[in-house]
Amino acid sequence: MSTFDTLLIANRGEIACRIIRTARDLGLRTVAVYSHADANALHVSMADEAHPIGLAPAADSYLNSDAILEAAKASGAGAIHPGYGFLSENADFARAVERAGLVFVGPSAEAIEIMGNKAIAKAHMLDAGVPCVPGYQGDDQTDATLLSHARNIGMPLMVKAAAGGGGKGMRLVTDLDDLPEALTLARAEGSASFGNGTLILERAVQSARHIEIQIFADHDGNTIALGERDCTVQRRHQKVIEEAPAPGMTRTIRKRMEKAAIAAAQSVGYVGAGTVEFLLDGNGEDFYFLEMNTRLQVEHPVTEMVTGLDLVALQLAVAQGAPLPVSQEDITLSGHAIEVRLYAEDPANGFLPSIGKIHKFETDNIIRIDTGVRSGDEVSPHYDPMLAKLIAYGDTRDEALRKLSQALDNTAVLGVTTNVSFLRDLLDRTEVQNGTATTSFLDDAYPNGPPQTAVTSQTVALSAALLLRSESDKAQAQSLLPDASLAGFSSDGGLPIPLDLSLDGELHSITATSVGTDQITVSGDGWTHNVSSDLRIDGHRTTAHHAPDGMRGLYLQTAGHHLHVTRAQPWATTDATATGALTAPMPGLLVALNVAAGDTVQKGDTLAVLEAMKMQHQLTAAADGVVAALHVETGQQLSKGALILTMEDPT
Structure with missing residues (x-):
């Protein structure tokens, strides 16, 4: 192995920023790459130098291995860290990096190839004696063959893209009649995300928990396990909550899982950081191999928090040929860590991604925040909408949960809809509090989707008061007469102001009157509230975050809502413009x-x-x-x- 002093990060967003921080702490020069959409991104400004690699679509930039290698050559980088996603588990890219005379911060291309294909990996694990879920992983990919094997496996079953990961290309089938559509969708997602539409079928293990073992190996063949993570709470096979250690994990099961994970890694001559994922049966005894992720995991911070190790630093040391600085006997798990993923998505609308400008991004410093965005950044439609990871640590699990809940209460993202309120509701669920959730928990807990919180009269009053103050402040700052509708809005009381308010398109007709300089009285249909300048409603303090939208409205986050507040247009209507x-x-x-x-x-x-x-x-x-x-x-x-x-x- 050759040493290096300059590291190129072939990724973007949160993970690029995370790698840059550790690399710079180790005295390494860092090189960022970016698409046209990311020219002003945080990871670009953090790196010592940055190189453009193409247009916004990932296929033209972050998946363009030739452009990345050219940037490495131009910058004098001696190594490339792929992060996670994009090219991180692409064997051809790993080979290309090595052919270019550079160090690939990860395992060998051969290990990636074996473990990156679920069908090949499963066959390999069966040969190695690692327990696997019954299923089909054959070469015959015709619908007729898959249907035949599905009948033998029985319902429910999982359809998985063989080259998949991160929940893409996965479909749960509970009725055989739904299998053809599941095959079509899983193939399409596998082809779009990984360039491979090959599928496998597996029996769906019911009432299971998703447990993964973090392993690490060096070039001398030393392989160790760094404990487990519980990633059971998932939506569409995308992890929502991750924690270490797993609630209720016994020493016996942990040791059995660690032994199986180490055997899986050693069977392919694995080097670097990797994660072996298992399903733990509801009986708490039997477990089955799911897959091995041949890269750094999104949820690696919880392992760092309970072991005290910097996994990126270990990756960079091993990549330069150094032996692991710790042995299995050195690994101890202390305290508890829990992570949630903050996404720009709308839980009330099927969790569809939300794009646009982040007008304000504020988080609580009582916990660890790994992020790749800041106020003023744009959320692009071209990439995964994860904004940040919130990681809380405590001496006990209860302490970690309390800190994480408090941090979510004090987190504000204005301008795009996020899953903050959903995460907060999730942490209060009994199954999460008790650590008894299974992989079906989210579907069972939210059969009709996340709970919808009605907009209260207090929220309407607060919205009106903030909008009126914003308009008044803007008019005074510009030395202009207030809008005609603000006539009488003065410190001596004045006349009530009629106002048609739009909260995310929902219309509210109210009247507002200023009382002194510190209070606005807002009245609607059968209600009246007083809102003070310090945002107390009828004397009661409320938690609210707000920011101007850059036009004539504002964004407000309060009481479980993210709202765009504007004056309603005279032609607006509560009816859909195109019924049906x-x-x-x-x-x-x-x-x-x-x-x-x-x-x-x-x-x-x-x-x-x-x-x-x-x-x-x-x-x-x-x-x-x-x-x-x-x-x-x-x-x-x-x-x-x-x-x-x-x-x-x-x-």
Whole structure:
């Protein structure tokens, strides 16, 4: 192995920033790469130098290995760290890095190749004696063969993209009639995300927990386990809560899992950081190999917190040929750490990604925050919408949970909708508090989706007061007369101001009157509230974060809501502008139209499939009806709100 003093990070966002911090602490020069969309990103400003590598789509930039290698050559980098996602588990990229005379901070291309394909990895693990879930991982990929094996495996079963990861290309099937659609969607996601549509089938293990073992190995063959992480709470196979150690984990099961994980790694001559994932049966005794991630995991911080080790520092040391500085006997787990992933997504709208400008980003410093964004950044439709990871540590699990809950209460992201309120609600659930959640927990806890919090009259009053003060302050700052509707809004009381308010398009007609300089009285349909300048409502303190939207409105986060507050336009209406219309809920590529004009459909039928951020989103009928007309064609790139089709009553 050769040593290096300059490291190129072939990634973006939070993980690029995370790697840069440790590399610089070790005295290494850091080189960032960026797409056109990321020219002003945080990781670009943090690095010692940065190189553009292409257009915004990942295929033209972060997946463009030639451009990344050219940037490495131009910068004089001696090594490339792939982070996670993108090219981190691409064997061809690892080979190309080595052919270029550079160090790839990760395992060998051969290890990546074996473990990166679920079918090959599973066969390899069976040969190595590692317990695996019963299923099918054969070469015959015809629907007829897969259907035949599915009958033998039985329901429920999992359809998985063989080259997949991160929940992409995975579908749970509980009814054999749904298998053809699941195969189509899983193949499409596998091809879009990994360039490989090969599928495997596995029996779905019920009432299971998702436990993974962090392993580390050096070039001398030393392989150790750094304990486990519990990643059971998941949505669409994407991890939501991760913690270490796993609640209720016994020493016996931990040692058995660690032994199996080490055996899995050694069977492929593994070097560096890796994670072997298992399903722990509901009986708490039997476990099955799921996959090995041949890279640094998103959730690695919880392991760092309980072991006191910097996993990135270990990666860089091993990549330069150094032996592991710790042995298995040195590894102890102290305290408890819990992580949640903060996403720009709308839980109330099927968790669809939310894009736009972040007008304010504030977090609580009582916990560790790993992020790649800041106030003023844009959330792009081209990449994963994760904004940050919030990691709390405590001497006990209860302490870690309390700190994480407090931090979420004090976290504000204004301008894009996030899952902050959903995460906060999740932490209060009995199963999470007790550590008894299973992989089906989220579906069971939220059968109709996350709870919807109604906008209260207090929130309307607060919105009105903030908007009026904002308008008044702006008018005074510009030395202009206030808007006509602000006439009488003065410190001596004055006349009530009629105001039509829009909260995310929902209309509220209210009146507001200023009382002195410190209070605004807001009245609506059957209610009245007093809002003070320090945001007390009727004397009671409220937690609220707000920021101007750059136009004439503002963003407000309070009482479980993220709202865009504006004056309602005179033509606005509470009715949908296109009753019976199916529109694109987010920007994306229309990859399928399952209906034609004149077709009769039932509520829940899949009408179209939209691909966004490499995930296939099924757009379903909200009610029975007849397709009146199609307004787009398959293959079109749609903007948010684009009209796809119109419906009419079936009668």
